[in-house]
Amino acid sequence: MTGHVYRDVNLKQHVRLFRGAMGAEFLFMDGNALPHHANIVDKCPQSEDITRIDRTAYSPDLNTIEHVWDMLGRRIAARQPPPTFLPEFRRALLDEWCNIPQDQIDNLMLSMPRRCKACIVSSGRHTPY
Numbered sequence: 001m002t003g004h005v006y007r008d009v010n011l012k013q014h015v016r017l018f019r020g021a022m023g024a025e026f027l028f029m030d031g032n033a034l035p036h037h038a039n040i041v042d043k044c045p046q047s048e049d050i051t052r053i054d055r056t057a058y059s060p061d062l063n064t065i066e067h068v069w070d071m072l073g074r075r076i077a078a079r080q081p082p083p084t085f086l087p088e089f090r091r092a093l094l095d096e097w098c099n100i101p102q103d104q105i106d107n108l109m110l111s112m113p114r115r116c117k118a119c120i121v122s123s124g125r126h127t128p129y
Contacts, residue, residue: 015044015045015048015050016048019048019050026050027051027052028045028050028051028052062112062115062116062119064105064108064109064111064112067108068100068105068108071100071104072093072096072097072100075096075099075100076089076092076093076096079092079096115127
């Protein structure tokens with residue numbers, strides 16, 4: 001199987017599994033960045049009849065993982081002493097990732113309806129999030 005065909009089949013299998021886990025009414029949201037708009041990424045959700053949310057490129061307001069990365073960065077920055085070598089940094093990242101309280105991540109997810117409304121009200125510009 002060529003790399004292109006394999007990648008296409010692999011992507012469709014993952015999209016179908018994800019859709020099955022999330023239910024038929026889920027909406028697909030990506031960062032709207034250019035790498036997310038390769039033909040294969042655009043065509044797969046269309047071929048699976050998946051609704052894609054249009055949003056401002058690189059909008060951290062609607063990208064909860066950006067807020068998780070920020071939490072992680074703050075936790076690493078607060079370490080005393082800070083990691084100085086790559087193996088220390090890798091270990092610190094793993095430790096801090098595992099120690100982010102689940103309720104903080106849950107709260108980010110639960111805030112999505114408010115974030116979406118705020119983004120609509122601001123016409124895609126800055127929001128208080």
